[in-house]
Amino acid sequence: MKKILITGFSGFVSQHFVDYLKKNKIEIEILGVDINEPEDDININFEKLDLLDIDELKKTVTKFKPDYILHLASYSSVRFSWENPSLSFKNNMNIFLNLMEVIREVLPSCRVLSVGSSEQYGNLGDNEFVLEEDCSLLPVSPYAVARVAQENLSRVYCDGYGLDIVMTRSFNHIGPKQKNIFVISSFAKQLVEIKNNGKKGAKLVTGDVTVVRDFLDVRDVVDAYYKLLLEGEKGQVYNICSGVGISLKEIIELMCEILGIDVSLETDSRLLRPNENKKIIGSNRKIVEKIGWEQKIPLRKSLEDIINYWSYQ
Amino acid sequence: MKKILITGFSGFVSQHFVDYLKKNKIEIEILGVDINEPEDDININFEKLDLLDIDELKKTVTKFKPDYILHLASYSSVRFSWENPSLSFKNNMNIFLNLMEVIREVLPSCRVLSVGSSEQYGNLGDNEFVLEEDCSLLPVSPYAVARVAQENLSRVYCDGYGLDIVMTRSFNHIGPKQKNIFVISSFAKQLVEIKNNGKKGAKLVTGDVTVVRDFLDVRDVVDAYYKLLLEGEKGQVYNICSGVGISLKEIIELMCEILGIDVSLETDSRLLRPNENKKIIGSNRKIVEKIGWEQKIPLRKSLEDIINYWSYQ
Numbered sequence: 001m002k003k004i005l006i007t008g009f010s011g012f013v014s015q016h017f018v019d020y021l022k023k024n025k026i027e028i029e030i031l032g033v034d035i036n037e038p039e040d041d042i043n044i045n046f047e048k049l050d051l052l053d054i055d056e057l058k059k060t061v062t063k064f065k066p067d068y069i070l071h072l073a074s075y076s077s078v079r080f081s082w083e084n085p086s087l088s089f090k091n092n093m094n095i096f097l098n099l100m101e102v103i104r105e106v107l108p109s110c111r112v113l114s115v116g117s118s119e120q121y122g123n124l125g126d127n128e129f130v131l132e133e134d135c136s137l138l139p140v141s142p143y144a145v146a147r148v149a150q151e152n153l154s155r156v157y158c159d160g161y162g163l164d165i166v167m168t169r170s171f172n173h174i175g176p177k178q179k180n181i182f183v184i185s186s187f188a189k190q191l192v193e194i195k196n197n198g199k200k201g202a203k204l205v206t207g208d209v210t211v212v213r214d215f216l217d218v219r220d221v222v223d224a225y226y227k228l229l230l231e232g233e234k235g236q237v238y239n240i241c242s243g244v245g246i247s248l249k250e251i252i253e254l255m256c257e258i259l260g261i262d263v264s265l266e267t268d269s270r271l272l273r274p275n276e277n278k279k280i281i282g283s284n285r286k287i288v289e290k291i292g293w294e295q296k297i298p299l300r301k302s303l304e305d306i307i308n309y310w311s312y313q
Numbered sequence: 314m315k316k317i318l319i320t321g322f323s324g325f326v327s328q329h330f331v332d333y334l335k336k337n338k339i340e341i342e343i344l345g346v347d348i349n350e351p352e353d354d355i356n357i358n359f360e361k362l363d364l365l366d367i368d369e370l371k372k373t374v375t376k377f378k379p380d381y382i383l384h385l386a387s388y389s390s391v392r393f394s395w396e397n398p399s400l401s402f403k404n405n406m407n408i409f410l411n412l413m414e415v416i417r418e419v420l421p422s423c424r425v426l427s428v429g430s431s432e433q434y435g436n437l438g439d440n441e442f443v444l445e446e447d448c449s450l451l452p453v454s455p456y457a458v459a460r461v462a463q464e465n466l467s468r469v470y471c472d473g474y475g476l477d478i479v480m481t482r483s484f485n486h487i488g489p490k491q492k493n494i495f496v497i498s499s500f501a502k503q504l505v506e507i508k509n510n511g512k513k514g515a516k517l518v519t520g521d522v523t524v525v526r527d528f529l530d531v532r533d534v535v536d537a538y539y540k541l542l543l544e545g546e547k548g549q550v551y552n553i554c555s556g557v558g559i560s561l562k563e564i565i566e567l568m569c570e571i572l573g574i575d576v577s578l579e580t581d582s583r584l585l586r587p588n589e590n591k592k593i594i595g596s597n598r599k600i601v602e603k604i605g606w607e608q609k610i611p612l613r614k615s616l617e618d619i620i621n622y623w624s625y626q
Binding site: 137 | 395403406407414447450451452453455458459461462468472473474
């Protein structure tokens with residue numbers, strides 16, 4: 001049986017990746033590692049591991065000898081990266097470099113999926129075009145700069161040292177179980193509370209809701225990750241996105257419609273970021289054409305499931 | 314009187330920058346910092362400082378309060394970066410992040426020149442075009458990835474935190490006093506020895522001499538640095554280059570002609586790099602048109618001066 005090591009195992013995406021493997025009856029031996037214990041007991045091999053500790057990481061990789069590594073671990077908060085640019089950058093780079101160095105030394109044949117972010121593209125102004133993988137990258141946050149560096153290092157480790165790495169630029173993903181530090185989950189949770197409290201004239205406090213993003217259900221994202229681990233071309237980068245842009249304001253309106261409520265919006269300037277990308281919409285042509293992946297869950301279905309999730313918390 | 318802090322003060326470029334200030338009778342108070350003592354006693358304020366030590370750096374910047382910082386310090390060996398990718402990357406990024414964080418905290422008005430490299434462009438194949446600043450960056454060495462990250466972080470610190478940074482992509486610079494770990498100096502030193510020893514049929518051992526590079530005299534480089542510190546536009550990046558490509562083989566032939574000798578070339582495979590850029594030629598249009606800089610020293614004059622330098626060592 002093949003073996004897969006999943007970093008960032010206790011996070012949102014990993015849970016859905018494991019669900020995906022089960023649902024599709026994919027037989028593969030899993031070892032999850034994370035700095036935090038997983039919240040649910042899902043009866044899968046788990047090791048508490050700080051990826052900043054290269055010696056421990058090396059022991060784990062040497063012992064488990066994975067065929068695949070799904071590298072989900074990151075310090076992924078853009079907000080934290082603005083508050084602590086140096087620490088955010090270093091942590092993200094150090095965990096990635098530790099992983100690369102360990103693989104280079106003990107398991108160079110292992111296939112790695114290096115997960116990146118649509119934030120790498122940066123601010124392209126009020127462009128009307130969707131982002132293809134060969135666009136210039138002009139990252140505008142410390143977090144995004146680290147993601148660009150991770151992708152560039154992935155290419156170097158592929159071309160210069162012969163490692164087997166596939167890279168993604170994953171656009172905003174949403175779904176049930178996502179923590180409410182993320183914007184859509186945060187809105188959904190608040191709107192469910194407003195609905196439950198039966199408040200008339202309730203207010204939703206937000207940051208800038210005019211920003212346009214490309215949202216994809218996490219269950220479609222993990223489908224893409226699995227397909228890329230198997231079929232992705234070494235050294236190539238793939239957008240993972242819906243190809244459709246929608247503003248946060250429209251998302252809120254859709255959720256209000258699903259819930260049958262009305263709210264007014266109030267902007268809190270503390271929620272505005274120093275330098276925000278106005279619009280990020282990706283093209284998924286490459287992964288659709290080369291890998292045969294396709295989006296299966298429409299946005300409205302995702303929002304319904306997220307609202308359901310918060311309704312039963 | 315204005316004040317300038319120079320990092321990497323004991324290096325080759327810094328020496329020429331100080332010579333430039335003297336020669337042009339520019340009155341400015343200088344503080345040099347470096348992890349190594351300068352080789353020559355040039356009667357300028359100097360502090361031995363490891364930029365990886367953020368507390369010491371902060372003390373120095375707080376006390377000196379420079380108007381300008383010329384950030385020359387880096388772990389600039391591409392070869393070292395291939396041998397120690399993780400360490401090379403981390404050191405380069407950590408000294409830069411320390412500098413940024415100190416300035417952000419104690420001296421946000423200070424103008425910084427962040428020196429980058431033509432290596433950032435990466436391998437564009439057998440292109441016939443010269444590299445403009447808006448080309449895509451596909452760095453192929455760990456060193457080059459760090460340089461791209463430094464430039465991206467510079468833009469983030471400008472746009473996101475309001476710092477005053479100008480960036481360069483400096484192409485290969487050459488000149489007298491450059492150490493012979495760098496290719497042109499190494500060739501010049503060996504050819505001078507061959508000339509002095511009067512060897513017939515002597516051999517020069519080289520790496521790949523078919524690579525084409527854009528060489529600029531260090532004295533033209535420091536002229537560009539000074540002009541950019543004064544006139545560069547905040548948040549902008551400028552190529553510093555001659556605009557002309559020449560192969561290492563042609564350089565060797567030119568030097569042999571100057572010395573009046575003949576040599577045969579022998580390739581040492583240990584001197585080949587894992588993933589070498591075949592051709593790097595820059596466009597200097599932006600700095601010429603926007604800043605009024607121009608190249609003053611032709612290649613042949615540079616090579617003569619380098620040969621003279623090694624002749625008297």
